[in-house]
Amino acid sequence: MKEATMNPAPAAEAMVPDPQARIPRQIRYIIGNEGCERFSFYGMRNILTVFLVSSLLTYLPEGDRATAAKDVFHTFVIGVYFFPLLGGWLADRFFGKYNTIFWLSLVYCLGHACLALFESNRTGFYTGLALIALGSGGIKPCVAAFVGDQFDQTNKHRAKVVFDAFYWIINFGSFFASLLMPIFLRSYGGSVAFGIPGALMFIATVILWIGRRRYVMVPPAPPNPHSFLNVSRTA
Secondary structure, three states: OOOOOOOOHHHHHHOOOOOOOOOOOOHHHHHHHHHHHHHHHHHHHHHHHHHHHHHHOOOOOHHHHHHHHHHHHHHHHHHHHHHHHHHHHHHHHHHHHHHHHHHHHHHHHHHHHHHHHOOOOHHHHHHHHHHHHHHHHHHHHHHHHHHHHOOOOOOHHHHHHHHHHHHHHHHHHHHHHHHHHHHHHHHHOHHHHHHHHHHHHHHHHHHHHHOOOOOOOOOOOOOOOOOHHHHHHHO
C-alpha cells in the first residue's frame, strides 16, 4: 500500500499575505456596533453633570450642587476605567470576547434604561450609572481585540484600514452625541435625553448579535497551572 504523505505547501501558501484579500465582511457589524455604542456613551456622559446640577441634586443647597455633581461624575468615570480589568479577565478566562461583549452590552442597556426611567429617583439613577460603568468598562478591552481576531495572515495587512475606520466611527459618534444631546436635554428633559442614548445602545447590541454566526471567535484560554493564584494556593 502506498503510504500517504502530508503536504504542508497548501497550508503554507494559505498563510502568505494576499494583496487581493478583502476586509472580512463581519467587520461591518463590529464597526456599526462601536459607532452606536460610542454615541450612547458620550451622549449620556456629556449631559450627566448638567442634569445632576439642574435636576437630580436640587435637594442640595445651590452652592453644593456643582461639587456633588463632580463627585458623582468622577466616581462614574473611575468605574468605567476600573471595569476593563474585569471584562478582560472574563473574556480571556471564561466566556470569550463575543460573549463578554454581548452580555455586558445587555447590562449596559439596562443601565441606560434606569437613567431614563428614574430621572427623579437618586437610587435608581445611581444604579443605572453603576450598570453603565460595568457595561462600558467591561467591553472596553474586548472590542478592538475582537476586531483583530477577524484577521489571519492572508488579510492582516487590511487591518490598518479597518482600525482607521474603527477609530473614525468612534470620533463620529462622540462628536454628534456631544453636539445633539445637550439640545435634547434642554428641549425635552432628562427622560428623553437619556432614553436616546439607551436606544442607540440597544441598536448597537442588536447589530452585534446579527453578525454572531459570521465572527471568528477565539476560545478563552485554558486554566494555567502555573498562574500566580494556583502557585500561591499550593505553596
